[in-house]
Amino acid sequence: MMVRPLPWAFPYVMERAPERHPLGRAVLRPIVEARVVGPGGESSKYAALIDSGSDYTLAAPIVAMEAGIDLRNGRPTTLQVGGAARDIWVVDATLRLCDPTLSDVDGGCAPGNAIEWQTEVGFFERWHEPPFPMILGQVGFFDVFTVTLSRFTQAVLVDEIGRLETRLPNL
Amino acid sequence: MEKLAPVALAELLEPHAGLWVAIKRGQVVEVAENPGLLSMRLQERQIRDATIIRAPRPEEPELVGLG
Numbered sequence: 001m002m003v004r005p006l007p008w009a010f011p012y013v014m015e016r017a018p019e020r021h022p023l024g025r026a027v028l029r030p031i032v033e034a035r036v037v038g039p040g041g042e043s044s045k046y047a048a049l050i051d052s053g054s055d056y057t058l059a060a061p062i063v064a065m066e067a068g069i070d071l072r073n074g075r076p077t078t079l080q081v082g083g084a085a086r087d088i089w090v091v092d093a094t095l096r097l098c099d100p101t102l103s104d105v106d107g108g109c110a111p112g113n114a115i116e117w118q119t120e121v122g123f124f125e126r127w128h129e130p131p132f133p134m135i136l137g138q139v140g141f142f143d144v145f146t147v148t149l150s151r152f153t154q155a156v157l158v159d160e161i162g163r164l165e166t167r168l169p170n171l
Numbered sequence: 172m173e174k175l176a177p178v179a180l181a182e183l184l185e186p187h188a189g190l191w192v193a194i195k196r197g198q199v200v201e202v203a204e205n206p207g208l209l210s211m212r213l214q215e216r217q218i219r220d221a222t223i224i225r226a227p228r229p230e231e232p233e234l235v236g237l238g
Contacts, residue, residue: 009175017181020229027233028177033222044210047224062206104196106220131234133206133223155175 001113003099006145007159010100013047030149030156033098034134035109036121040068045098045109048134050147050156056122057095057140058088060133064123069093071123079122082131088122095119095140097158117144184226193221 016027030050036043036059043066046059056079064071074089097115102108119140124130141147146163149156183199184192191209193201200221203209213221227234 011175012177014177014179014181015184015227016233017179017185020181020185021233026177026181031178031224044206044213045220045222047222060206062210065207066210103222108220129225131225131227133225153174154177 001110003113003115004101006115007157007163008097008100010156010158012151012154012156028151028154031132032100032136032156032158033103033109034136035096035098035114036063036067036069036134037094037096037116038064038067038069040066042096043067046133048136049132050141050149051135051137052142052147052149054135054137055139056088056090056135057119057137058122058124058135060127060130061123061125063133064089064091064093067093069123071125074123077122081124086127087125089125090120090122092118093121095121119144180224184224185229187226188228190226191223192226193218193223195221 010032012028013031014026015029018024018026031047033045034048035045043063069091071089074091076089078085078087094116098109099113102113145161146159187202190202191206192199193209193213200218201209201212203212206223
């Protein structure tokens with residue numbers, strides 16, 4: 001199987017239905033499916049929130065454990081996340097973005113049909129009840145792809161990194 | 172411009188509020204209190220390619236940012 005060429009369109013995920021929302025509207029999130037690949041193999045497939053406001057790509061410690069990534073080899077730093085200071089270990093890792101058209105296919109997020117890239121990932125030392133197990137931020141995702149988020153279309157479009165240049169007006 | 176239909180996880184997640192959920196082919200296939208336990212159970216049952224996500228509690232304030 002070949003990796004399908006970009007762009008890939010990911011429908012938003014409805015996390016909360018309108019009838020459960022105090023303002024009567026759906027909670028729609030830009031969520032994709034991704035894995036981390038390390039010396040121990042590939043992690044489970046996790047729902048990853050695309051977060052343009054995060055400078056880091058982040059993941060829960062279980063993700064590093066599954067991929068056999070030794071966080072002691074990482075660079076420690078502290079971030080303000082969710083209103084609290086949290087320690088992370090930044091390591092170089094391989095991320096894998098799963099093709100949304102193969103979401104329900106066995107083997108649908110494998111090296112031959114998904115996009116992999118090397119980047120830095122910050123793994124939380126402790127992260128109890130994280131709202132999302134992975135967060136795709138500016139470094140690690142937005143510097144690898146051209147990402148278009150549209151609440152109106154209810155979709156994320158992930159395209160080649162140079163694609164935006166063709167849409168920019170002459171400045 | 173056409174809207175895409177969102178992936179409707181709300182109904183699937185609602186019965187498992189506060190838990191970690193594994194979803195495959197639009198069905199919940201396993202649930203656990205934390206992602207490590209969920210991953211272990213999936214391995215034991217040889218379930219591959221499920222997607223893991225946390226189901227928010229109804230009383231949880233809505234997440235609007237991580238900062």
